Amino acid sequence: MRTYLECYPCFLRQALDGARLAGADEQQQRDILERVLDLLKSAPLTLVPPAIGQRVHGIVRDETGVPDPYQAVKERSTREALALYPWLRGIVAEADDGLETAVRLSIAGNIIDMGPNPTYDLRDEVKRVLKEPLAIDDSGALGDSLRDARTVLYLADNAGETVFDRVLIEAIEARVIYAVKGHPIINDATAEDARAAGVGQVAEVMNNGSDSPGTLLEGCSDEFRRTYQEAEIIIGKGQANYETLGEEGSRIFFLLQTKCPVIARDVGKPVGSLIVHQGQDNGPGRGYEKERGL
Amino acid sequence: MRTYLECYPCFLRQALDGARLAGADEQQQRDILERVLDLLKSAPLTLVPPAIGQRVHGIVRDETGVPDPYQAVKERSTREALALYPWLRGIVAEADDGLETAVRLSIAGNIIDMGPNPTYDLRDEVKRVLKEPLAIDDSGALGDSLRDARTVLYLADNAGETVFDRVLIEAIEARVIYAVKGHPIINDATAEDARAAGVGQVAEVMNNGSDSPGTLLEGCSDEFRRTYQEAEIIIGKGQANYETLGEEGSRIFFLLQTKCPVIARDVGKPVGSLIVHQGQDNGPGRGYEKERGL
Numbered sequence: 408m409r410t411y412l413e414c415y416p417c418f419l420r421q422a423l424d425g426a427r428l429a430g431a432d433e434q435q436q437r438d439i440l441e442r443v444l445d446l447l448k449s450a451p452l453t454l455v456p457p458a459i460g461q462r463v464h465g466i467v468r469d470e471t472g473v474p475d476p477y478q479a480v481k482e483r484s485t486r487e488a489l490a491l492y493p494w495l496r497g498i499v500a501e502a503d504d505g506l507e508t509a510v511r512l513s514i515a516g517n518i519i520d521m522g523p524n525p526t527y528d529l530r531d532e533v534k535r536v537l538k539e540p541l542a543i544d545d546s547g548a549l550g551d552s553l554r555d556a557r558t559v560l561y562l563a564d565n566a567g568e569t570v571f572d573r574v575l576i577e578a579i580e581a582r583v584i585y586a587v588k589g590h591p592i593i594n595d596a597t598a599e600d601a602r603a604a605g606v607g608q609v610a611e612v613m614n615n616g617s618d619s620p621g622t623l624l625e626g627c628s629d630e631f632r633r634t635y636q637e638a639e640i641i642i643g644k645g646q647a648n649y650e651t652l653g654e655e656g657s658r659i660f661f662l663l664q665t666k667c668p669v670i671a672r673d674v675g676k677p678v679g680s681l682i683v684h685q686g687q688d689n690g691p692g693r694g695y696e697k698e699r700g701l
Numbered sequence: 702m703r704t705y706l707e708c709y710p711c712f713l714r715q716a717l718d719g720a721r722l723a724g725a726d727e728q729q730q731r732d733i734l735e736r737v738l739d740l741l742k743s744a745p746l747t748l749v750p751p752a753i754g755q756r757v758h759g760i761v762r763d764e765t766g767v768p769d770p771y772q773a774v775k776e777r778s779t780r781e782a783l784a785l786y787p788w789l790r791g792i793v794a795e796a797d798d799g800l801e802t803a804v805r806l807s808i809a810g811n812i813i814d815m816g817p818n819p820t821y822d823l824r825d826e827v828k829r830v831l832k833e834p835l836a837i838d839d840s841g842a843l844g845d846s847l848r849d850a851r852t853v854l855y856l857a858d859n860a861g862e863t864v865f866d867r868v869l870i871e872a873i874e875a876r877v878i879y880a881v882k883g884h885p886i887i888n889d890a891t892a893e894d895a896r897a898a899g900v901g902q903v904a905e906v907m908n909n910g911s912d913s914p915g916t917l918l919e920g921c922s923d924e925f926r927r928t929y930q931e932a933e934i935i936i937g938k939g940q941a942n943y944e945t946l947g948e949e950g951s952r953i954f955f956l957l958q959t960k961c962p963v964i965a966r967d968v969g970k971p972v973g974s975l976i977v978h979q980g981q982d983n984g985p986g987r988g989y990e991k992e993r994g995l
Contacts, residue, residue, distance in 0.1 A: 412717055412730050416710035423706055436706050437746070444738045452731070 408650045410456045411669050415447050418463050425467040425593070429476035442466045456669075457647045461619040461626075464592055475591035477566075484519050484567025484594065485603050491529060492605075495574045498537070506550055509578035510662065511536050514681050516571025517564060517645050517664045520594070542665075542680035549660045549683055552640045556581045560638035561610065562622055562652075563587045564645030566596045569604035572644065576609045584634060585610040589627075590618035595647075621647030646670050652686070659686040702944045704750045705963050709741050712757050719761040719887070723770035736760045750963075751941045755913040755920075758886055769885035771860075778813050778861025778888065779897050785823060786899075789868045792831070800844055803872035804956065805830050808975050810865025811858060811939050811958045814888070836959075836974035843954045843977055846934045850875045854932035855904065856916055856946075857881045858939030860890045863898035866938065870903045878928060879904040883921075884912035889941075915941030940964050946980070953980040 422443045426436045443463055450459050468474060475481075495512055502508035515536035518527040553559065559581050563569060576583045585606050587596045596604075601612045616628025622643070624632060635641070641659040643652055649661045649670065661684045665671040671678045716737045720730045737757055744753050762768060769775075789806055796802035809830035812821040847853065853875050857863060870877045879900050881890045890898075895906045910922025916937070918926060929935070935953040937946055943955045943964065955978045959965040965972045 412727070412734055413714075415734060416713040416717075419710040419713060420707075423710075433706070440706055440709060441742055444742050448735055448738050 408455055408653050408670075408673055410450070410452045410454050410459055412452070413669050414456050414459070417667065418447060418459060419443060421460065421593070422463050422467055425464055425476050426471065428480065429467060429471035429473035431467075431471050435470055439466055439470045442470070455621070455623070455650050457620040457651050458623060460647070461592065461623070465618070468591075477591065477594040481566035481594050481596070481600050482603070484565065485569065485600060487529060488516065488519070488567040488570035489604065491533070492570055492574070495533070495571065496577070498533075499574060499578060506553065506578045507546055508537070509575040510546055510549065510683065511541075511681070513568075513571050513575040513644070514662050514664060514683070516568035517662065518666075519565045519567040520645075520666060536664075536681055539681055541683055542676040543674060543682045543684045545660065545685040546683045548685050549642075552658075552660070553579055553581065556640045558582045558584065558639060560634060560641045561585045562615075562641065562643045562648050563596045563601060563606075564648065565594050566600035566604070567594075568644065569596045569601050569606050573604055573606045573609055575642075576606065583610040584638075585612050586615050586622075586631060586634070587612060588618060589614040589616035592618045592620055595620060619651075621645070621649075621651035623651055649674075649682075649684070654686070656686050657688045660684070661686070702749055702947050702964075702967055704744070704746045704748050704753055706746070707963050708750050708753070711961065712741060712753060713737060715754065715887070716757050716761055719758055719770050720765065722774065723761060723765035723767035725761075725765050729764055733760055733764045736764070749915070749917070749944050751914040751945050752917060754941070755886065755917070759912070762885075771885065771888040775860035775888050775890070775894050776897070778859065779863065779894060781823060782810065782813070782861040782864035783898065785827070786864055786868070789827070789865065790871070792827075793868060793872060800847065800872045801840055802831070803869040804840055804843065804977065805835075805975070807862075807865050807869040807938070808956050808958060808977070810862035811956065812960075813859045813861040814939075814960060830975055833975055835977055836970040837968065837976045837978045839954065839979040840977045842979050843936075846952075846954070847873055847875065850934045852876045852878065852933055854928060854935045855879045856909075856935065856937045856942050857890045857895060857900075858942065859888050860894035860898070861888075862938065863890045863895050863900050867898055867900045867903055870900065877904040878932075879906050880909050880916075880925060880928070881906060882912060883908040883910040886912045886914055889914060913945075915939070915943075915945035917945055943968075943978070948980070950980050951982045954978070955980070 422439055426439045443466060446462055499505045499509050515533045518532045561583050563585055585601060587598050587601050591597055598612050598614050606612055615631040617626040619626050643659050643661045645663050649663055652659055663682050665676055665678050665680045668678055716733055720733045737760060740756055793799045793803050809827045812826045855877050857879055879895060881892050881895045885891060892906050892908050900906055909925040911920040913920050937953050937955045939957050943957055946953055957976050959970055959972050959974045962972055
């Protein structure tokens with residue numbers, strides 16, 4: 408998905424949030440914003456938003472010298488989510504369809520996000536997501552694919568959300584490779600964050616070698632790219648994976664909440680929608696068709 | 702009040718909103734944003750936010766050639782507010798303290814705003830504002846001053862809000878001079894907008910000669926500045942008047958809702974607060990003191 412002009416204010420806000428988390432003083436914050444203003448002037452709108460986000464947060468790390476401004480935020484998110492873990496497992500155990508419920512919980516965990524939407528209440532979110540209809544519901548196809556697969560590549564999103572992913576992975580019988588970021592970017596999970604959430608107990612944790620949100624294949628390691636190419640079925644969590652891999656075909660299922668108006672318009676559903684969307688093999692995905700009125 | 706870095710994303714969003722209302726195509730929108738990015742790079746943070754807002758919206762008008770992008774929005778706001786006018790008058794007529802109720806209604810009308818907060822429901826807003834406590838309540842001093850005054854200078858804010866101002870003006874016995882913008886800026890009321898709301902029937906409408914939000918005295922006409930200097934008591938509506946005149950002493954009463962986090966922090970109250978704030982003669986206002994921990 409391309410970048411839209413509405414993303415500009417959001418990139419500035421993210422830069423400011425990141426700068427403050429890194430402890431930047433006002434002069435440093437201003438210096439960071441000036442570099443982001445230059446970046447936005449020169450960046451082509453044909454880039455996917457995570458390619459710009461990657462550079463924005465790179466500027467924050469570079470100017471402040473802080474390698475992981477979101478470290479404390481990530482640790483807190485993981486702690487808070489782990490406190491809910493027994494409750495979440497119980498919900499799945501008591502469900503009529505454990506896999507579908509675990510899919511929903513994984514989507515509930517996607518509310519954890521320091522990019523577009525930094526405030527939420529986890530328990531309320533779980534309750535909401537368990538009872539609301541999915542705005543795009545390819546969960547039948549996802550269930551079939553998961554039951555048939557021997558191996559699933561699971562592309563992680565945020566720290567804390569990892570705990571909800573763990574609950575879904577426990578409901579999947581196939582072997583799961585859980586791919587996380589190679590380097591810190593916003594509050595996205597790294598291998599350390601995934602292990603702190605206990606994902607290492609239920610999946611093979613591998614890092615993708617990249618410091619971009621989502622999955623920008625050209626910046627990933629050769630090893631990750633090989634795993635990606637060979638994967639039978641892929642789960643992509645969160646907006647950024649949809650933005651970067653939305654046109655990569657039907658073996659990818661995107662599990663996300665629409666947390667910003669740009670994504671919402673692209674998928675053709677309101678902000679706050681719950682999405683299980685299977686990519687399409689013939690041509691680009693739903694959003695692209697929608698844009699052309701197909 | 703100075704500009705804060707949080708204002709940057711908001712200026713970009715406002716530029717985009719204005720460009721779209723003016724019918725700009727994507728290339729024009731991009732050109733506008735690039736000029737705004739340059740402006741933000743060079744603008745000193747010591748400027749009051751309306752001084753930057755004035756330039757941002759000037760860029761929109763300049764690039765699109767549309768002199769008043771918000772014209773249709775303003776007309777609709779006035780129409781919608783006029784439809785409530787009989788109801789609003791009835792509320793004042795039945796109130797124990799008509800003046801205090803009219804002050805509250807005037808604050809309710811301040812929800813109409815295309816700058817920081819473009820969505821609202823007018824009827825709900827009136828009901829909320831009538832029952833919620835004022836977060837800063839200098840309404841006693843305001844009532845005393847209004848009862849003693851022979852002439853009141855009333856600094857208008859947005860079109861539509863003008864109808865609510867009219868209701869307050871009807872509850873004031875003194876002569877009222879209603880100052881509006883000299884040229885279109887966002888959805889701020891011009892003389893035409895004020896007359897469409899019927900304010901001309903209850904006050905002398907004068908324009909301040911400026912195209913800045915709020916009241917930037919150095920850009921106002923000599924005639925307006927004279928009126929301002931001679932005024933016994935001044936009512937300043939909305940955030941932008943607080944931002945531009947917040948340190949101008951005790952003869953000014955600010956009636957507003959805090960609609961953005963920056964103003965909210967400056968006045969020391971949450972977003973969504975209802976404010977009747979009398980300026981202070983000795984040194985700057987509350988926010989300034991607050992910032993210094995006084």
